[in-house]
Every structure is written in C-alpha cells, then in structure tokens.
Amino acid sequence: MKTQRVNPGNRLLLGLILGFCLGGPVAAAQDTVLPALPPADEGSLYVLYLNWDGFGYDLYERANQPPYPGTPNLNRLLAEGVLFTNASAGVPSLTAPMQTTLLTGAWPAVHGNYYRGYDREANLLRQTGRENAAETLGEVFVRAGLPTASIQQFALLDRGVWWDNPRHLYLEPGGRFAERVARAVDLLQGTPVESLHEWVVMPEPPRLLAIYADDLDVLGHNEHPAFGLPTAPDEAGRLDRTVRHLTGEDPEAYGFGGMDELLGRLLQALRDRGIYERTIIALASDHGMTGFSGRSSLPDLLATVAGLGYRVQFLRPGQSAFPDTQVVVWSAGLQAHLTFREDPGSEGYRRVVESLAGKEYYGGHLDREELARRGAHPQSGDLVVWPKPPNHFKADSARSYPARGQHDTLDPSSHRIFLALAGPGIRKGVIIDTPVYAVDLAPTLAHLLNLPAPAGAQGRVLVEALANYTAEEEADGAPQGSDSR
Numbered sequence: 001m002k003t004q005r006v007n008p009g010n011r012l013l014l015g016l017i018l019g020f021c022l023g024g025p026v027a028a029a030q031d032t033v034l035p036a037l038p039p040a041d042e043g044s045l046y047v048l049y050l051n052w053d054g055f056g057y058d059l060y061e062r063a064n065q066p067p068y069p070g071t072p073n074l075n076r077l078l079a080e081g082v083l084f085t086n087a088s089a090g091v092p093s094l095t096a097p098m099q100t101t102l103l104t105g106a107w108p109a110v111h112g113n114y115y116r117g118y119d120r121e122a123n124l125l126r127q128t129g130r131e132n133a134a135e136t137l138g139e140v141f142v143r144a145g146l147p148t149a150s151i152q153q154f155a156l157l158d159r160g161v162w163w164d165n166p167r168h169l170y171l172e173p174g175g176r177f178a179e180r181v182a183r184a185v186d187l188l189q190g191t192p193v194e195s196l197h198e199w200v201v202m203p204e205p206p207r208l209l210a211i212y213a214d215d216l217d218v219l220g221h222n223e224h225p226a227f228g229l230p231t232a233p234d235e236a237g238r239l240d241r242t243v244r245h246l247t248g249e250d251p252e253a254y255g256f257g258g259m260d261e262l263l264g265r266l267l268q269a270l271r272d273r274g275i276y277e278r279t280i281i282a283l284a285s286d287h288g289m290t291g292f293s294g295r296s297s298l299p300d301l302l303a304t305v306a307g308l309g310y311r312v313q314f315l316r317p318g319q320s321a322f323p324d325t326q327v328v329v330w331s332a333g334l335q336a337h338l339t340f341r342e343d344p345g346s347e348g349y350r351r352v353v354e355s356l357a358g359k360e361y362y363g364g365h366l367d368r369e370e371l372a373r374r375g376a377h378p379q380s381g382d383l384v385v386w387p388k389p390p391n392h393f394k395a396d397s398a399r400s401y402p403a404r405g406q407h408d409t410l411d412p413s414s415h416r417i418f419l420a421l422a423g424p425g426i427r428k429g430v431i432i433d434t435p436v437y438a439v440d441l442a443p444t445l446a447h448l449l450n451l452p453a454p455a456g457a458q459g460r461v462l463v464e465a466l467a468n469y470t471a472e473e474e475a476d477g478a479p480q481g482s483d484s485r
C-alpha cells in the first residue's frame, strides 16, 4: 500500500471518509507514518492496565516449567517490577463481579455486582449483569481531566470511557488478544481506530489505557473448539492448550507467538511512542480456572440437607421459592450457595456444615461471618460450599461432563490470581508473597498517579510494592492491612 504523509487533522478526516465510504478498516491500514502529536506533559505518568481473564497464578507457574518455553516478555517486565505470588480474588470469583472489583477497589457487597444471588424480600434468584454502584478508576481519571481509553474492558464502558469519544474512548474489536493489541498499537500510533459509529484518533495517548483479553478463559473453560484448536479430551489437554496459547509454543497452530509475544509488542509500542519510561504497567486477572468433570454432586448435597429435615429447593435465575421452602440453593457451576429462609439456629447451621464437610466431594466452606469478612454481597447466601476438584455442583445432574473448567470456587486454582506491577514508583525485581487482594489494585494505581482512590474503594495502597517503601513501614504493619479485612 502506498505510503502517505498526512497531518493529524487530515489523517482523521481521511480515516472518517474512508471508514464511512468503504465500511471497513481501510484507514487503519493506510500507513505507518506517525502523525505529529503534541508532546505529553513532562513528568506526567500513564497507566496500562491489562487484564487477562482466567490467568490464574498457577498458569503462570506452569508456563515457566518444562516442557513449556516460558514467558520471556512477561518475565522481563517482572524483572523491572513486582510480582505478587499470593493475590486473591473475592466471592464469587466470577468475571463481572471481579472485573468490577479490580477497577473500583470495592468488593461485591459495595459495588453490588454479585452475579447470582437470592433476594429474600423479593423471594427471587437474581442475576446481575454490568451493575456497579461504586466509582471506577476510569471515572477518577475523567474527574481529573485525564484522557482514558479501553479496549474491550467492559467494566469501564460508560464508566470512564464511551463509544466514539475521542478523549475517553471505548473500542470493542472482539477476537483474540492479538486483535486488541493491534488496536492498542493503532491508538498509540495515532492511527484511526473504529469505535461504534466513527473512526477516531486520540489526540494524545490515554493516561489510562485498559485492555481486556479473554483468550485464556475461553480455552480454560474447554467448552468448544477455540482459536482453531479442538476441545481437549482430558484435563491434561485442557491445561496444555491454555498454557500453549500463553507461551506460543506452537506458532504454526496459532499463527502468532502467543500472548507473551503480544505483550512484548504492546510494550514496544509504548517505547516507540516515547512513554514506556513513564508508564505504570499492571497485569491482573479476575480469577483462575479449576478443572471439573463427571457427574454433579448437587443431588447429593440437596439430599443431605433434606436428610437433616429441611425443605430444600434448587433455584435458577428468575425463579422463586415455594412458600414452605426453608433452604434455597443455587450455583454457577462449582460452588453451592445456601440461604436459610428460616433461621436454623447455630446448632442447626452447624449440623448442615458438618454433614457437608464429611462428603468426599467437599472442598471447603465459608460461613456467614467469613462471607461478610471477604466482602461477599448479602445475597450471596448464608453458606458457600465449594467442591474438591474435579467435583462440581452443576445444575444438570443427568450429564457426565468431560474435562471442563470453571472458576466460582475458593480452590486456589481459581482463587489465586495473577497480579504484577511495573514502572515508575514501583520496586524492581521484587517478589511479594504476603496476602494481597483484587481490591488493592485500583487504590494502588490511583496513589501512584497522585489521584484519589475511587470513592467506595475498600482496598489498601500496596505500599510494600512502592519504590519509596522502607522496612519501618513493614514494621508498622503494612501487610497487616490486608489481614484486617
């Protein structure tokens, strides 16, 4: 394609005309000449927030052990930053609630996105969508007058970024991480990108750029063929196809070098734009993934509670309990949630827990106090029981599942998330193994940019990750902040 040199204004016009007339990504492919953008403020900092859905910490460990080739681009980034090896999701560890938590610093009890829960007053099993009653990090940036952009990070849509808004831009290219990185590179180069109805050029790099990719989640669930790969027949194959997508061990099969190589391309785009040294990079996940297979243990769980003398009823979203139902049960696949419509008393509650804890499929449970302590929404129930892998509480009890993945469980494979920070103001080459939580990310990023934490944030600033961190702060008990929640 012929290279044209155009100024930013003409380029925008060209993009709009071509995009409008031809209805395709012609303008984006025009050329690679960088328009002369105004220089960013000296000293101003940027945030690149990457979220790899389903990137459990164990996946990172697996990718860096034989027979896999590792994640060299990610490891180079970690050598310049901080890796948290003991970062946890909240309850439930499902996508919408946890994506919301990461960007608000608030747990579901505050932001109100709990995925599925029983509303006692309305006698209704509710399902949430994009609900969020808390302020997002994007809204903090907007409040400070700073430009923002999001590539498919839906938790920011209309909450700090908007379709067709060249200063606070939302894009949804679909596809894989590869397509989203390509759009991010366009954005950083000042190339027109397609939003909802318009081709848009951001006049300056966004101070907050969020990119969401669900490749690992799709592969981890193993529900259908994905990215040209067949469904894996067993647990080893399920894990293998997920890890290989990350490491790019088989470029022939994927047509690209894996998500790790794409990360390298993205960081190179920051260097090319001249803002790498001023960019704080955060890579986080909402949850990991836990393998499950075989028949559901739900019928036994229901029978066990019924065997203690309770009238038990399993509910699906939109359903109500019968008037005489005493215990309502629901699930999103792995963990079972129980709500007692009549108070069983502490002895009755204890007997239910003990009966379920004696089962071979029992993985663990959270009682009322522990659910509240972890920020679960009141509608998440009075008791949550998660199964020992590969058991599950899927509603379809007639079906025997092949190797599949799901993540609404406190099992570490799902609950322990990947979290890393790098860039200005952050310690270099440090591993932090004290407990940190998904709620801590947004307050920490806001602090690094000298912005207020999002209103409603419950997390703490991860001071132990900051370059100016001193041992006295440790002696003062910085990590204990996490234990107080």
Ligand SMILES: [Zn+2]
Residues within 6 Å of the ligand: 053, 054, 094, 095, 096, 217, 286, 287
């Ligand atoms: Zn997810």
